[in-house]
Amino acid sequence: MDINEYIASGILELYVAGALSEEENEEVYAMMLKHPEVTKEVLSIENAITTLAAAMANKDTSAIFEAIKEELNLTDEDADDEPKVIPIAKRNQIFLYVGWAAAIIFAAGLVFSVVQNNSLESEIEVVRAERESLKEKIYEANNDLTAANELLSVLRTKDIISVPLGGQAVSPESYAKVYWDKKSNSIYLDLKGLPEPPPGKVYQVWSLKLNPLTPTSLGTIDEFLTDTDKVFDLENANESEAFGITLEPAGGSESPTLEQLYTLGVVASTP
Amino acid sequence: MEIELLIKKFKNKDAKAFESLYAMYNDSIFGVINNIVKNDDVAMEVTQDVFIKAWNKSESYTSKKGRFFTWLLNIARNAAIDKVRSKSFKNAQQNLDVDFFVHSIETNDSLDQKTNAIGIKKYVGKLAEKCKRIVQYIYFKGYTQKETAEALEIPLGTVKTRNRNCIKELRKALEV
Structure with missing residues (x-):
């Protein structure tokens, strides 16, 4: 097919509009690679359409990109490590939260066990004191018993x-x-x-x-x-x-x- | 920068390349979206969604499938049409359908600061009614040839050539 005829057919205008089938799209692309004048024509058509479409824009939307960046968690870093950096940063954030949660739980556990330990220690003190006083009582009772036994043996003497x-x-x-x-x-x-x-x-x-x-x-x-x-x-x-x-x-x-x-x-x- | 290189970087999730592509196409995409939703605030919201969507599925674009602009245009038209069809959306300007793009260009005050402003307004002003409709259907509504032929009640074979003639006029006005 003559290339000028091909261009004049109007297929390239439909190509830019996205009105062609997948098969036709691939055909046009192949023609573009083969014939620079086809590529040039496509770029011109595209230029005209984007200009026409942009002429309808009654608002400046360049500020929207900030919101997009924020929503996508984009940083201004360079291309090559970008695909790696983003997921890792996200994961790090999760680790950060998990880390903080773990630290808080650990601290709470620590405080709890210190309090527990203190109360156990004071309980031990009390028990120790009780044991001491019981010991004393047993000692006294033993003394009393000894005295009583002595008395009894005295009273039983025949003289x-x-x-x-x-x-x-x-x-x-x-x-x-x-x-x-x-x-x-x-x-x-x-x-x-x-x-x-x-x-x-x-x-x-x-x-x-x-x-x-x-x-x-x-x-x-x-x-x-x-x-x-x-x-x-x-x-x-x-x-x-x-x-x-x-x-x-x-x-x-x-x-x-x-x-x-x-x-x-x-x-x-x-x- | 060469657009092919930008697109390649964009596909590799390069935020800078993404920003450049946004700067190249945001007006066009917003214009197309606003042409469908006919509400500035909703159109801005959809524009944001469209570029987020584009970023998230950037690997799916290949130049074999078509122009990068065409790929974006498709996402934008689909998102805008989805928005219009959604329950929450109340479209009060349904009747302005066909010549909305002409109307919005003619009444677009912010256009005057841009280059080509005179050319494009002149073009739109003297645009034949049949051109207004075919451009609206094919570019801004995403109709297929068959759908366009049916909507305009013209033979299928006429769509391609008539559209080409309308775009030729535009290119003459814009000198591209």
Whole structure:
């Protein structure tokens, strides 16, 4: 086909319009490559159409490109690394978010475990203190038990003389017991049956000879209030025939105040 | 820069080449889109979408398939027609259809600053009615030869030559 005839056919105008089939498009392209005058004609037509179309543009749209760039996350970097840079930058952003999220979770976990640790430590402190106080109690209980066992073994000794002391006029409900170990010249007093002495007063223990009535002070019970089992031991080297307990002013008296005789008991005659 | 090189770089996702191509074609593409949607704001929105679409499928263009402008023109016409057909779009100027491009060129004040302004206005002003319609259908509506022939009620074989004659007048006016 004559090339001028080909150009004059109007196919190139339709080519620029995009009105041809895919097959026809390839044919025109082949002709363009073969004949420079066809290419020249196509460029002219295209130029005319773009100018015509642009003449309809009543607004300047060059600023839209900024929005396009923003939407596509485009940077002004050079071509060659562009296709790589964009996806990596996107991925990095995801890693950035994930990284921050992980850091926040990690920090929260750290704070939580520090708080947890502190509260556990204080709990340990409490438990340790409790254990100490329990230990002390066990120690005390052991001591008490030892003392009680000692007392029991003393009371069971066959040489012990047991003297019950009965309540007297000033306090009829009172009672007491004296366990007298003649061998070791000591007595044990069980004063559980006596009321608490009023402030400024103490109980005083007396060894008595009956004929004639001669009282000898064995001592005052200064620790009555603080002692829990109310068992006291005193020395007694006298040939006692009876024991009495009076309430005396703090510090004790030279001779018993008989009006304040709480309990009194006579030693049974030795068999 | 040689347009072939620009297109090659564009296909390799070169933002600078993309910007150059945008600067070359944004007015034409916006004009074509506005010719269809007949609303400046919507046309700008569609223009943005069209170039984003072009960027995203830039690898799909080959020169064997046609001119780069024609490829863009196709995307633009399809996007604009989709927009017009979409539910959200209310087209109040349906009746201005055929000679809208002539009208918009004649009333385009911003055109006066451009080169060829006088030529193109002169061309449009004395354009025969049959040319207005054929140019509108073939270039701005994307009709095929057959569709154009049916719309103009002329024989299929006449479309090519009549269109060529109309474009010849345009080229004379523009001196291209």
